[in-house]
Amino acid sequence: MGKRSFAIIGSGALGGLYGAMLARAGFDVHFLFHSDAEHVRQNGLQIDSKNGDFHLDSVNVYDDPEAMPACDVTILALKTTNNHLLRDLLPGPTGTGGTVLVLQNGLNVEVETAAIVGPGRVLGGCCFLCSNKVGKGHIRHLDYGRIVFGRYTPIDAPPPGIDAYTQSLADELQSAGIDAQPTPDLWQARWRKLMWNIPFNGLSVVLDASTKQLIEDEHACHLATDLMQEVANASEATGRPQPDDAIEKTIDHTRHMVPYDSSMRLDYLSGRPMEIEAILGNPIRMAAGAGLKLPKVEMLYHQLHYLQSKKNSDTPQ
Amino acid sequence: MGKRSFAIIGSGALGGLYGAMLARAGFDVHFLFHSDAEHVRQNGLQIDSKNGDFHLDSVNVYDDPEAMPACDVTILALKTTNNHLLRDLLPGPTGTGGTVLVLQNGLNVEVETAAIVGPGRVLGGCCFLCSNKVGKGHIRHLDYGRIVFGRYTPIDAPPPGIDAYTQSLADELQSAGIDAQPTPDLWQARWRKLMWNIPFNGLSVVLDASTKQLIEDEHACHLATDLMQEVANASEATGRPQPDDAIEKTIDHTRHMVPYDSSMRLDYLSGRPMEIEAILGNPIRMAAGAGLKLPKVEMLYHQLHYLQSKKNSDTPQ
Incomplete structure (x- = not known):
């Protein structure tokens, strides 16, 4: 099996940082941008990080989610206040088999994604990250960076534990330098x-x-x-x-x-x-x-x- | 029995207004002032009221509470945040027999006064008044003005009702144009x-x-x-x-x-x-x-x- 492909929905301080780390590690990463699309297409992505600065010269930039290829994993890093857009944003990159890793703040925020792609395809994670977007295509990672993630299940179901898929995703994220910790109980x-x-x-x-x-x-x-x-x-x-x-x-x-x-x-x-x-x-x-x-x-x-x-x-x- | 004498402790937007109304009606009123004492001694008190403006030319002004005569009724209109001063302020005007009408905001604010003059000498009242001090010795009464007042008793005692003293005080206040309503239950x-x-x-x-x-x-x-x-x-x-x-x-x-x-x-x-x-x-x-x-x-x-x-x-x- 080759390296998984990733889609990044919401390429800001959080999605942009993790996506750039994955791309730097050689993963096939596709970024959905909003207002920064043209700038990043021409100039790439600049990451200033406490773990070392780097620049991505060539970035797969999209401003239309339907133009994105179906990816193995879609990282959802949009603010939840934009979740009304998910019906337009998710179908392209998630295709018919990919999973979604919901890296949004709050509780039960996966429910809207699960309603669109089906609950079996959803994981959620909490990020412990200090990162800001300081300009177009320019992210400053100040501190921390851990993702604690696991399978999304209904609140009344027993904790699902860490399945093989979740563990392998953790391994891949870690191989890109991301401090990803699988958890047996996302809730x-x-x-x-x-x-x-x-x-x-x-x-x-x-x-x-x-x-x-x-x-x-x-x-x-x-x-x-x-x-x-x-x-x-x-x-x-x-x-x-x-x-x-x-x-x-x-x-x-x-x-x-x-x-x-x-x-x-x-x-x-x-x-x-x-x-x-x-x-x-x-x-x-x-x-x-x-x-x-x-x-x-x-x-x-x-x-x-x-x-x-x-x-x-x-x-x- | 002659008209009762009044002391006003805290001659601001509230105490100044009610004291001035009492003085206008011919009661013997003694005002404790803080920074405005000298100004009011020379210029009197100006009340701009929705019920008609008036000016008191001659005001019994004190800046030392111990210099005040013992009065029948002391109206306490100080902010409760100054209640640590009461041990110095009350003994002069309350003498050995006068009552205190505590017109302060909040709950159980009479307790400090009762500890000083004895609980049997304390009444409390709620004011429904829109009034501001707009300058030295200058008060603007914008709206309302009712006082609902009654005997102060411990919270676990039965409501004391309206005794003859409380009713007669209400009558006197009303005779000065103050909308004073006795209540059987201050709490x-x-x-x-x-x-x-x-x-x-x-x-x-x-x-x-x-x-x-x-x-x-x-x-x-x-x-x-x-x-x-x-x-x-x-x-x-x-x-x-x-x-x-x-x-x-x-x-x-x-x-x-x-x-x-x-x-x-x-x-x-x-x-x-x-x-x-x-x-x-x-x-x-x-x-x-x-x-x-x-x-x-x-x-x-x-x-x-x-x-x-x-x-x-x-x-x-």
Whole structure:
């Protein structure tokens, strides 16, 4: 078997970086670009990375998803706020047999992809990555980079474990220098990441604060801990109990992070839509399905929606 | 019996207005001023009111509370954030027999006064008043003006009803044109007012919004309703059930209010300390004493404290 082929849907700070690493390693990679297509076709892709800078001179660039060849693996790295576009974007690159690796923020974000390509063809992953797009075809990878990924299954199904396909995909990604870790239980991993994402994405926008400001303030840190506890309770209520020390570890880890602006705050400050439904709405609804209310997460959800509406009405269209 | 004498502690937008109305009606009124003392001594007090403007030429002005005569009634109209000063402020004007009418925001704010003058000498009231201090010795009364007041008793005591003293004080205040309504149950009245104050004071600061912006947004209005429900639950848990239509009436009333900046937002924007403990902290603690958690009110409490600390650290001292 030859090397797998990859399609990258959403070639920004995340998809662009991982796609470029795969192409550098000799994989056949096809990138869907939006506004940067012509620039990248002419100038290639520039990656500035803490692991070493590199440039791809020749990139398979598409601006039409239907023109893309059917690939073995489609990496979906679009913001979830664009998921209404998936019916147009996925059929070309996924063809009739390829899988989709959903590298989107939030919970149950694979459900829309699964509805289009079929649930057996979907994997999902959480990325722990600090990376920004700093210009056309120019990505700056600042820190981290791990992907924790696994098979997507319904929440009420038992954890699927790591099958041979998932392991071989992990091996291939690792061969390209990507820190890809297969997980036997994607839901557990997604809930675990939300224990950070919900408090720190949400509060950083509502309180106009950096992660450092939040963690160093007694009241904000107390509140972040309360929110984490609600997320841990929801995870447990949906059959995925988190380790006892998960909150303590998350707080401790955050204390030692480099000063960092959450993706939601960056989106908000730039006037882009925030991923409120994926990161907060879906967890609230999954918990409600298990009979659990998350009052503080709900409050954050409504506060973020208020701020989003106000921002939309303040910003000239 | 002659007309009662009054002391006004905190002669700002609220104390200054009511004190001036009493003085205009011929009561013997003694005003404690802070920075405006000399100005008012020389120029008197100017009231611009929707009920008619008036000027007091000669005002009994004090800047030293110990120099004040013992009065029949001391109206306490200081912000609760200054309650650490009460041990110095109250003994002079209250003497050995006078009562104190505590016209401060929040819940259980009478407790500090009661500790100083004794519980049997304390009444409390909720003010429904739109009034601003617009300059030295210059107050603008924009709208409303009602005081709902009654005897202060411990929360676990039965409602005290309206005794002869309370009724006679109401009559005197009314004779000065003040819309003073005696209530048989101060706790009920204070909880009822908090159903507005907690959501609209708190959210207006955290979301940087006017009352109108909050009530007109689907998500903010939903959240305000959730917060009101928590306050109503706390009121009931402490033995003061609110009427079934209280939330609906409060929302409806707010929809028809003139655009209005809450006192907490005005404090925040001007760099003054917010009354977080009186308006949110005390209700949270009273509910906890009755075995009830108020998760969303708690969240607002922590958010406000974060913003207050940040403001303090941003503002040169």
